[in-house]
Amino acid sequence: MEEVNNSLNQFLCDLNVFFTKLQNYHWNIQGESFFRIHEKMEEYYDCVAKEIDEIAEHILINGAQPLGTLKDYLENTKIKEAENKKVDRNTIYQAVLADYGTLYQDINKIKETADSAGDYATSALMDEYVLNYGKKLWMLNQSK
Numbered sequence: 001m002e003e004v005n006n007s008l009n010q011f012l013c014d015l016n017v018f019f020t021k022l023q024n025y026h027w028n029i030q031g032e033s034f035f036r037i038h039e040k041m042e043e044y045y046d047c048v049a050k051e052i053d054e055i056a057e058h059i060l061i062n063g064a065q066p067l068g069t070l071k072d073y074l075e076n077t078k079i080k081e082a083e084n085k086k087v088d089r090n091t092i093y094q095a096v097l098a099d100y101g102t103l104y105q106d107i108n109k110i111k112e113t114a115d116s117a118g119d120y121a122t123s124a125l126m127d128e129y130v131l132n133y134g135k136k137l138w139m140l141n142q143s144k
């Protein structure tokens with residue numbers, strides 16, 4: 001069970017840093033795709049915000065402590081922060097595609113770990129994430 005909660009906390013760290021990165025892109029997108037990307041980033045980070053709460057509360061349901069400080073998130077994340085400057089559509093696209101891939105790996109790791117530990121609640125929760133993230137990755141790949 002400890003391994004399951006560690007993998008959930010890893011995901012929580014990555015989601016928190018990804019949230020700030022998406023909001024940074026929402027603010028800093030510049031160029032002809034501004035309106036489209038500005039809106040898409042908001043849709044993405046609204047979704048990530050809900051997931052952050054769901055994952056943290058799931059860790060609590062499992063009887064463990066979710067990481068809860070920005071220091072923890074930055075020290076443990078695999079997501080690279082965005083720079084605070086104007087950014088073009090292609091840079092955002094490449095970064096977001098790579099980051100959704102990283103998060104998809106986190107999700108699969110949680111699912112595998114939960115299955116081996118007999119933690120079926122976590123495993124069932126991850127089914128939803130596997131589907132959602134798989135669809136997001138497919139959609140992103142279509143616009144390559």
Ligand SMILES: [Fe+2]
Binds near residue numbers: 026042
């Ligand atoms: Fe806004």
